[in-house]
Amino acid sequence: MHTSRFIILIAFTFCFFRTSAQEISTEIHGRKMKEFISLEKKLGSHLYRGVRDLIIPGGMATPLLYRRAESGIPDLLVTYTFSIKDSLVNNII
16 A cells, blocks of 8 residues: 555655756857856846855856755755956856
8 A cells, every 4th residue: 555655656756846847958068157147137036145255266166055045845056156357157056
């Protein structure tokens, strides 16, 4: 009996997240930071200033950290690292 409940729960969870997930491109090569700032604004994210130690490699700007409010799960923190010279995104965590 417990196994069937577990399977139903897994199926419901998969269907729910599959239909509610947003399509976000994973290709970052050659994309400027302003595109991602626009995306975060569209998603309702807010710039987050948490207490953290930073080691910034040469040529990189101070990373931007956004907090996306979620319902039913903990909020998502997204960190963008990008270059000072041309604002090209280097990494998204």
